[in-house]
Structure formats: structure tokens, C-alpha cells
Amino acid sequence: MYTLYYSPGTASMCVHQALIEIDAKYHLVLVDLQAGGQRDPAYLRLNPGGHVPTLLIDDTPFTETAALMMTLSTRHPEAGLAPAENSSSRAAWYQWIVYFANTLQPAFRLWFYPTDISDDANTQAVLASAMQRKIETIWSRIDAHLQAHGPYMLGAQISAADLMLIMLMRWSRNMPKPATDWSALRQYAARIKARPSWQELCVREGLIEWA
Numbered sequence: 001m002y003t004l005y006y007s008p009g010t011a012s013m014c015v016h017q018a019l020i021e022i023d024a025k026y027h028l029v030l031v032d033l034q035a036g037g038q039r040d041p042a043y044l045r046l047n048p049g050g051h052v053p054t055l056l057i058d059d060t061p062f063t064e065t066a067a068l069m070m071t072l073s074t075r076h077p078e079a080g081l082a083p084a085e086n087s088s089s090r091a092a093w094y095q096w097i098v099y100f101a102n103t104l105q106p107a108f109r110l111w112f113y114p115t116d117i118s119d120d121a122n123t124q125a126v127l128a129s130a131m132q133r134k135i136e137t138i139w140s141r142i143d144a145h146l147q148a149h150g151p152y153m154l155g156a157q158i159s160a161a162d163l164m165l166i167m168l169m170r171w172s173r174n175m176p177k178p179a180t181d182w183s184a185l186r187q188y189a190a191r192i193k194a195r196p197s198w199q200e201l202c203v204r205e206g207l208i209e210w211a
């Protein structure tokens, strides 16, 4: 049994989709970020960084989105979210999940939370422009990768890396140049959004679709 501490549409989203793909039994606990639920002392005992997601596995809390994606995929090999151990696809799978966690996720963090860095409006404007540029450069790289090696990040088979990527793409929907402005990424989004797990996720999190 799993318990996912989540907030709709945030970093917990891909973990939630993985739980649905796995067909796991899980319990959802909403963390109200607007009301500061992530800073509640009881929650900080589970997730000292004060972030979502947190996943309880047999009552033990675990954090970090990328790690949770790898843990769930490995615990449930039958769901096919991780390639076989020691295969070259497995190495590529680690590569892309860690790449997303090290590049896109922190860039989006600074895009959405500029006050992590500064309260000064000018500094925040410089930061926004730098993060936009960084994110757009990454979309170009991934778009080229999908054109050459798609339809999914690892080729023919969808994996946990794709669940992470679609979440990150969704986060760009209100940016000046969203991920879906790139043609391979646009087709990729349509493919993943057609999956029952995505549709179920949107219903359970009360998410409005994105075009």
C-alpha cells in the first residue's frame, strides 16, 4: 500500500500517473500548497524540504520525484515502466530521468519560485529570462531526440521517463513558447495524453486539460 502526498499538477503528478499505470493500491493525501500545508510541522517530519511529492511505502516516507519514479518502476517490473536491468535501454532510462531532474526541474523551480533566489524584481526578471532560454534550449534537444529516436524517449516503449517529461511539458503551457510549439513534442504530448492513465490522472487531480 502506498500513500502519496500530492498537490494537483505539481511534481507529484508523474508519481501519481506511475501509480495508476502500475495499477497499485494507493491513498492520496492533499497538501494544500496555497495554505502552506507543506510547512506544517507534521508534514515537515515526512519531507524536511517542505515539498511535494512524498510517498509512503509501508509507512516509511520517501521523497524526490525522480527517485520515486525509479523506485516505483523497479518495484513493479510488470508495468513496463523500466527497461530490463543491465540493458542499454536501462542506462538510457537512468540518463533521461536524471537529466530531467537535474536540468528541467530546477529551471522550472526557479521559473515558478523566483523568490528562492531573490525578492528583487530586476533580479527576478533576469532569472525568468535565463530560465526561459534554458528551458527552450532543452525542448529543442528533446524534440530532436524524439524526431530521431521516438516515438517515446527510449524508442518504441513508453517508460517512467515519459511520465516525467509530459508533466514537465505541461508546466510550460503558460510560458511564452510552450513545449508544444516544437512539432515532435506536440505529437508526443498528444500520444501520452491519449493514454487512459493520463485521463484518469486528470480526473483524480481535477486538472483542466491543456491544448
Ligand SMILES: N[C@@H](CCC(=O)N[C@@H](CS)C(=O)NCC(=O)O)C(=O)O
Pocket: 010, 011, 012, 033, 038, 050, 051, 052, 053, 063, 064, 065, 066, 105, 109
Ligand atoms: N526536488 C524536489 C522538488 C519538488 C518541488 O519543488 N515541489 C514543488 C511543487 S512542483 C513544491 O513542493 N512547492 C511548494 C514549496 O516549495 O513551497 C522533487 O523532485 O521532489
